Amino acid sequence: VSGRVHEQQSKALHILETVFGYSSFRGQQAEIVQHVVQGGDALVLMPTGGGKSLCYQVPALVRDGVGVVVSPLIALMQDQVDALAEVGVRAAFLNSTQTFDEAMQIERRVRSGDLDVLYVAPERLMTPRCLDLLEAAHISLFAIDEAHCVSQWGHDFRPEYIKLSVLHERFPNVPRIALTATADQQTREEIIHRLQLEDARQFVSSFDRPNIRYQIVEKANGRKQLLDFIESEHPDDAGVVYCLSRKKVEETAEFLKQSGINALPYHAGMDYAKRTANQSRFLREDKIVMVATIAFGMGIDKPDVRFVAHLDLPKSIEGYYQETGRAGRDGLPANAWMAYGLQDVVQQRRMIAESEADETFKRVLGVKLDAMLGLCETLHCRRVRLLDYFGQHGQQACGNCDICLSPPVSFDGTLMAQKLLSTVYRVEQRFAAGHVLDVLRGIDGERVKQWRHDQLSVFGIGSEYGEAEWRAVLRQVIALGLLTVDHENYSSLKLTEEAKPVLRGEQKIQLRQYQKPVKPKRTSSKS
Ligand code: ADP
Ligand code: ZN
Numbered sequence: 001v002s003g004r005v006h007e008q009q010s011k012a013l014h015i016l017e018t019v020f021g022y023s024s025f026r027g028q029q030a031e032i033v034q035h036v037v038q039g040g041d042a043l044v045l046m047p048t049g050g051g052k053s054l055c056y057q058v059p060a061l062v063r064d065g066v067g068v069v070v071s072p073l074i075a076l077m078q079d080q081v082d083a084l085a086e087v088g089v090r091a092a093f094l095n096s097t098q099t100f101d102e103a104m105q106i107e108r109r110v111r112s113g114d115l116d117v118l119y120v121a122p123e124r125l126m127t128p129r130c131l132d133l134l135e136a137a138h139i140s141l142f143a144i145d146e147a148h149c150v151s152q153w154g155h156d157f158r159p160e161y162i163k164l165s166v167l168h169e170r171f172p173n174v175p176r177i178a179l180t181a182t183a184d185q186q187t188r189e190e191i192i193h194r195l196q197l198e199d200a201r202q203f204v205s206s207f208d209r210p211n212i213r214y215q216i217v218e219k220a221n222g223r224k225q226l227l228d229f230i231e232s233e234h235p236d237d238a239g240v241v242y243c244l245s246r247k248k249v250e251e252t253a254e255f256l257k258q259s260g261i262n263a264l265p266y267h268a269g270m271d272y273a274k275r276t277a278n279q280s281r282f283l284r285e286d287k288i289v290m291v292a293t294i295a296f297g298m299g300i301d302k303p304d305v306r307f308v309a310h311l312d313l314p315k316s317i318e319g320y321y322q323e324t325g326r327a328g329r330d331g332l333p334a335n336a337w338m339a340y341g342l343q344d345v346v347q348q349r350r351m352i353a354e355s356e357a358d359e360t361f362k363r364v365l366g367v368k369l370d371a372m373l374g375l376c377e378t379l380h381c382r383r384v385r386l387l388d389y390f391g392q393h394g395q396q397a398c399g400n401c402d403i404c405l406s407p408p409v410s411f412d413g414t415l416m417a418q419k420l421l422s423t424v425y426r427v428e429q430r431f432a433a434g435h436v437l438d439v440l441r442g443i444d445g446e447r448v449k450q451w452r453h454d455q456l457s458v459f460g461i462g463s464e465y466g467e468a469e470w471r472a473v474l475r476q477v478i479a480l481g482l483l484t485v486d487h488e489n490y491s492s493l494k495l496t497e498e499a500k501p502v503l504r505g506e507q508k509i510q511l512r513q514y515q516k517p518v519k520p521k522r523t524s525s526k527s
Pocket of ligand 2: 381398400405
């Protein structure tokens with residue numbers, strides 16, 4: 001047996017060298033390849049740029065038969081097939097962009113064993129015609145790319161992916177390898193459960209992207225801060241700016257363009273031709289800043305993206321990690337920059353509250369958002385927090401994030417939090433942030449007088465701090481889960497159970513010292 005294993009290993013290495021032109025496997029590739037070549041199932045978690053493709057392409061060539069790759073990225077199939085064809089691999093794809101005749105031709109090649117790799121869109125694979133075709137063929141392996149698409153909680157959910165468990169039932173002897181670049185523990189479990197990969201070996205690579213510098217700044221005027229960031233740190237670089245809405249994408253792209261930045265918009269509401277034209281300009285030209293919704297980026301392989309900026313808070317750490325991960329795939333220094341403020345928290349919470357989702361689903365979305373807020377409000381290394389989220393515990397502070405580089409000053413914020421929470425309580429949890437802060441700061445505007453809130457004992461107990469300081473405290477208190485925003489009732493602030501021990505003085509809380517947003521220092525300039 002060991003002789004055979006040895007033979008397979010050297011065959012794999014030979015293929016790596018002669019077909020793909022690489023001298024050695026990287027990271028866990030060798031182990032993964034060996035496991036799949038021997039017929040084992042695998043779940044591969046590897047960050048973007050880690051080299052997932054070779055993990056199934058090499059075994060597909062070592063083993064007899066055709067390797068079937070399930071991928072949702074129809075737009076990239078042609079490129080992938082062309083790249084393989086260039087190095088002499090017999091590859092093809094089946095998807096809805098083909099004519100009937102073209103598909104027939106590919107099917108014929110599958111049946112006659114004339115292919116090494118076949119890319120198939122999941123909805124196509126599930127058709128009886130395609131399943132019959134595969135049953136008549138000799139299959140070396142199934143690769144399920146972007147496996148997180150099976151997760152209903154994730155932002156890339158594809159219903160057809162759930163049906164992929166049929167592969168295990170109809171082809172019990174064909175090894176399956178599922179791959180993804182983003183999976184927290186919950187998504188990982190969902191992939192295993194839904195794809196029936198209970199017996200699969202898990203290969204978890206480090207999720208650290210040491211060349212990416214994480215920075216999350218307090219949002220004052222987001223667009224202006226973004227412009228400062230680009231001008232001072234990336235005047236001549238390609239980058240991606242993510243915004244939540246199509247409207248904001250358009251406006252931000254326009255604003256940057258007016259300010260002399262080579263910016264282009266991208267979102268799913270744009271005319272198809274215009275959208276793809278912008279995408280290919282971004283890929284082919286230098287120094288283009290793509291302003292986009294999250295519709296942009298999945299499967300985009302541009303190695304020299306020097307920065308990814310977020311003008312709106314992502315819904316989850318997975319989304320944040322996936323989007324920021326598009327920076328610096330070439331391994332050179334890159335920035336992940338985000339501006340975030342109270343409005344983001346309120347907006348995201350409202351989107352969850354107002355979504356059509358059922359209660360369980362909303363709860364999961366809430367937990368994911370909380371983790372994202374925790375990353376924003378953390379007083380410790382962001383990378384440690386990020387890696388912790390992906391199950392890599394016990395890491396050292398990185399020295400390459402904003403917190404490590406200029407540690408925030410924290411202070412005992414118990415008293416400030418108590419003042420804020422008491423005010424919410426005294427106005428009977430029926431008012432939104434603006435009103436609560438007016439009462440707290442002793443601003444006796446018309447509305448405050450009308451409700452006689454200038455008569456309350458809490459009126460003006462926070463007058464020693466300005467509005468911006470109180471907003472920063474409010475944001476942190478919401479992020480800590482002491483207050484919630486009730487979107488069904490005029491966005492009024494409500495106390496949670498967690499607020500009680502703080503109000504009773506049984507629990508202290510640390511807050512981050514408020515710092516006025518400052519213009520970043522110029523670290524490089526157009527020379
Ligand atoms: P992923 O799908 O994980 O994002 P890819 O499979 O696209 O990553 O690989 C990323 C890049 O790394 C590609 O340019 C690929 O050619 C390169 N690469 C992968 N494995 C190796 C290796 N063993 N040696 C050298 N380069 C590699
Ligand atoms: Zn750090």
